[in-house]
Amino acid sequence: MSITNPQGFRAAGVAAGLKSTGAKDIALVVNDGPQFDSASVFTANRCKANPVLWSQEAVKDGIVKAVFLNSGGANCYTGADGFQTTHAVAETVGAALGIGAIDVVVCSTGLIGLTNDRAQLLAGAQAAYDALAADGGAEAAQAIMTTDSVSKQVVVEGAGWSIGGMAKGAGMLAPQLATMLVVLTTDAVVPAADLDTALRAATRISFDRLDSDGCMSTNDTVTLLASGASGITPSPADFTAALTQACTDLAMQLLADAEGADHEIAITVLNAATEDDAVEVGRSVARSNLFKAAVFGKDPNWGRVLASIGTTSAQFDPADLDVAMNGVWVCKQSTPHADPATVDLDPREVSVTIDLKAGPERATVWTNDLTHAYVHENSAYSS
Secondary structure: OOOOOOOOEEEEEEOOOOOOOOOOOEEEEEEOOOOOEEEEEEOOOOOOOHHHHHHHHHOOOOEOOEEEEEEOEOOOOOHHHHHHHHHHHHHHHHHHHOOOHHHEEEEEEOOOOOOOOHHHHHHHHHHHHHOOEOOOHHHHHHHOOOOOOOOEEEEEEOOOOEEEEEEEOOOOEOOOOOOOEEEEEEOOOOOHHHHHHHHHHHHHOOHHHEOOOOOEOOOOEEEEEEOOOOOOOOOHHHHHHHHHHHHHHHHHHHHHOOOOOOOEEEEEEEEEOOHHHHHHHHHHHHOOHHHHHHHHOOOOOHHHHHHHHOOOOOOOOOOOOEEEEOOEEEEEOOEEOOOHHHOOOOOOEEEEEEEOOOOOEEEEEEEEOOOHHHHHHHHHOOO
């Protein structure tokens, strides 16, 4: 289960000294071809890290031959020197591989405002190149972890081709277009334009619907590389379905590892006038600290759900809303229904179903509860 499962890829994860623990902190993923098509999506945050600014330019021609990733520092708001460090990393990777720096995507994760040691990064890039292996995917996935408690990897098998993926993230999961750092690989033959279409379709209903804490990162990047090494061209529908499966699997792994969470919450909005309405309602509930705190306290407080619905611009009748929690319809026609005491919130997985009675569309948004451990993790993280 790794990004090196598809043919045509090598990867490595090494320690360069960026983390005080001495853990792996540099990852490198290389596409050995024969094709080098790619697609990427990035954070919609207007405040973007230096690696994102570099990589947005690097991917414009649809060709990416390598992805360099470091944990231990986000290289965000580190000035012109920080951008030069990103450029130097791309140059070093390119020189080692005999490719242009512009074909190297660079990703960083960690604290904003922390200046990464350039010498350590460049030495780490060379060490990662030296360690590249066809079975190096697991080490690469470990190297991009920050507050993650486990590495996140996935493989989806097609008919003679496959997709591999790795991700990191345990907080700041409220993206538009992408989430945290994700690298996806495939040995299918898929042109860059088709990769872009498939990736945007897949992220729209996977990473885009993951809203752990309402906070959008400055570094979010999802990059998809296609080597074409299998020689097989799947149908666009088959490839998109497999890619969506891979992205959803990774998104659920990110949710399961959310910092300090006790519950994973799926908020499904039914019978909305539009899909956008369904997403807006689901996201509003997902971002309600009152609701999330209630779930942490195992309190099926459906009033907090209705209050969140009312802050949206979605079409609905405020006097005719239904809400279920873990299958129990605690609210019908915006009035009390089943006894909330019958709702069991002990299991880690929690479902909330909202019926807007306004149309045929639906959507699910995923979040987690607000816990003491989450507050502690994010108050002590910088130290």
